[in-house]
Amino acid sequence: MSKRHVLITGLPGVGKTTIVKKLCKELQTPISGFYTEEVRDSKNVRIGFDVVSVDESTRGVLARISDPNKNSKYTIGKYQVYLTEFEDCALLQLQGPDLLVIDEIGKMEMFSSKFKHEIELCFKQDRIVIATVPLKCNITLVEQLKKREDCQLFTVDKQNRNHIFQEILQFIKKINI
Numbered sequence: 231m232s233k234r235h236v237l238i239t240g241l242p243g244v245g246k247t248t249i250v251k252k253l254c255k256e257l258q259t260p261i262s263g264f265y266t267e268e269v270r271d272s273k274n275v276r277i278g279f280d281v282v283s284v285d286e287s288t289r290g291v292l293a294r295i296s297d298p299n300k301n302s303k304y305t306i307g308k309y310q311v312y313l314t315e316f317e318d319c320a321l322l323q324l325q326g327p328d329l330l331v332i333d334e335i336g337k338m339e340m341f342s343s344k345f346k347h348e349i350e351l352c353f354k355q356d357r358i359v360i361a362t363v364p365l366k367c368n369i370t371l372v373e374q375l376k377k378r379e380d381c382q383l384f385t386v387d388k389q390n391r392n393h394i395f396q397e398i399l400q401f402i403k404k405i406n407i
């Protein structure tokens with residue numbers, strides 16, 4: 231089976247999203263999907279994460295620092311995941327025939343069984359998926375994706391992050407579907 235999906239992994243903050251954004255700029259093809267972006271307050275303190283559509287027209291909350299007085303089921307570390315807001319924004323971006331960017335498939339997103347289900351379907355469709363995934367995690371779905379024969383895994387680190395972009399770009403340009 232030929233490889234036709236791209237998984238980009240690496241430590242937190244190494245530059246995965248930056249590479250995906252550069253790929254989207256460079257590829258001359260319709261692209262849908264979403265990025266995950268940090269949200270910082272006026273003092274530059276990180277307060278959470280948003281999901282943003284690739285065309286940047288739609289934004290939704292993924293997580294915010296949790297209120298210790300509120301007892302939420304959906305927390306990762308100090309962050310509370312806003313499940314409905316996340317699903318309302320992210321699930322819509324997965325639809326369509328275009329090349330698909332999913333940045334990222336991580337622990338916070340795994341609270342959504344709808345999201346997990348949709349991701350599994352996306353990798354079975356006739357479209358190219360470019361997804362970012364954590365380097366080390368106990369997420370079954372991510373481990374399964376890494377083992378798929380039709381997925382090519384690229385590992386980003388500080389040494390290669392300035393040139394691996396070209397390698398990934400050439401790989402995508404050669405995919406025939």
Ligand SMILES: Nc1ncnc2c1ncn2[C@@H]1O[C@H](COP(=O)(O)OP(=O)(O)OP(=O)(O)O)[C@@H](O)[C@H]1O
Nearest residue numbers: 240241242243244245246247248249266334391392
């Ligand atoms: N090649 C690079 N050289 C220098 N700084 C970079 C490079 N790539 C990314 N950065 C910087 O590192 C920070 C994190 O980048 P980015 O959000 O792309 O990482 P990430 O791996 O997607 O992070 P996360 O794990 O939080 O999703 C940003 O401030 C970005 O400007």
